[in-house]
Amino acid sequence: MDLSSINWLLLLASLMVAATPILLAGIGELVTERAGVLNLGVEGMMITGAICGFAVATQTGSATLGYLAAALGGAAMSMLFGFLTQFLLSNQVATGLALTLFGLGFSALIGQSFVGVQGIRVEDLNLGPLADIPVLGPVLFQHDAMVYISLLLVAGVWLFLTRTRGGLILRAVGENHDAAHALGYKVVRIRLMAIAFGGACAGLGGAYLSLVRVPQWTQGMTAGAGWIALALVVFASWRPWRVLIGAYLFGGLTVLQLNLQAAGLKVPVEYLAMSPYLITIFVLVIISGRSRASIGAPATLGQSFHATT
């Protein structure tokens, strides 16, 4: 093995790119879950966003419009889930799983004419002198805009949840929907907004795959990223900054795995490939020993709300 052949700077740079899709989807799902809704359809919403974004971007030549379409597509998918779970009070776990399956099939259907189409080129953001800083420049400041938007989004979500009245209400709805209802908050409406936000973020994450990371459309191209995003929220025990750490950790592992292989590491690659999942299971085992409240899970997560009075 020759570790010196790995260019660690470039590795760190591509880590940020590899982590962005799961970071976006993860932060969206975090908001949804903090409002007490468990949406397992992240994978389905991501892939819908991937095809919507790719289709619009290749037709119009604009990445911005592509991202916009992806966010709308993801949000529209999540509204389907919202309608079923919030108005028809269907089981959230089953509905979420159905949403994933539906999204995978639906995206393959509308994506048929986009297979093999060349994607558009998304330019890196020009950050001027920052990009020329030695070491830090190539790692942190030579990416496309969405990488920075995802970071801002994490900061924004953290600010919103911990420092604003709106965030307090959202958390109240997630912790105890009956009490929030008694105080006069519109539980269903707030939850729908949270679900839509989660869907839009998942859509953006999917579009990042099809517009920047690959850049191509293929059936099932999210390849389980949505599930990693779901695991990420648990891994982060529902705290925004920990989602960031987790996303970069998991993103780093996937990139590192390939780099170690290219450098000729003797460890079987299968172990490296499954390491993100192993870490998630490990964290789950550790936190499951503690009580629900101490790990930060919203108290009414996954429960349907029906106003009786």
Place this chain on the structure above:
Amino acid sequence: MLRRTFLLATAAVVGLASAAMAQNGPVKVGFIYVGPKNDGGWSQHHHEAAMEMADYYGDKVELIEQESVPEGADAERVLTQMALSGANIIFTTSFGYMDPTINVAKKFPKVKFEHATGYKTAENVGVYSARFYEGRAVQGYLAGKMTKTNKVGYIASFPIPEVIRGINSSYIAAKKVNPDIQFSVIWAYTWFDPAKESDAAQALIEQGADVILQHTDSTAPQAAAQKAGNVYTFGQASDMAEFAPMPRISSIIDVWAPYYISRVGAVIDGTWVSDNTWDGIGAGMVGIGEISSAVPEDVKAEAEALKEEIATGAYHPFTGPLNKQDGSVWLAEGEIADDGTLAGMNFYVEGLTGDIPQ
């Protein structure tokens, strides 16, 4: 037990019925593909060859296709369904369909099966493959000539003889023209996963590779190379000409249509017998895509000369002296590898680093 007997009996009856039908109605030809039939690579090429075959025979044949069939138990289900629906001959176009094909063929002795790139045959199962390693030698030559960093990245799919042969063949050819050449191999464990292939290409480029060879089917590595700039790639299974002249500087093209036409013709005439076909550049089953303008004229001419020599049989890509990776002698001076060893190749030649995953 009863149910199994019943199924077998039904299968036999339907099999007989379909064989009887063959005389009057059109011959039903089935194809199953491992990827979507517009993947831009391997599966698309099989699909296009199938269409060419169908056009050739017109209404004498009826084509049934199934795309994105996972290798394994699902393939067995799809094959059984195809055989039950009256297919006379079924082409299974990926290595991983080998055991499913053999299993289903046992249940439907009247249906003919043709399995691509495998090695297990039966009375009603023939195998066919192309000597891709001949094309790999041409790619290796170009890689050795074109690289400036002397580092070549190789995106491998699964550790099967077919893929290992390709790595060895290109390495031998590259080493010949560039003694300092180094190969880095990444095992992607997939035939088709654009995100993973793209990441793998990215990792190789970051480690200094400026030529990427791929044994996976999507065009994602080409896109990654295009983004990186000064990186050369080769089209795999189909021409991938949309990425020419840079990064794609040449390609290996599979030419299946003549084989499909002759085999389906044999079914129509009733002369089909199980075969084991392994053809290369000479017989026209392997094509070398146009060497693009990014390659200097003299290098291009030499590459084409090499291709000619391989086609006529004057040169074999596996000609001694060659040692295995551990240094033990494999082929003596002037000795040529036999097909048996090539078909089951499970070792690297001397000079390649890393291990083949077991």
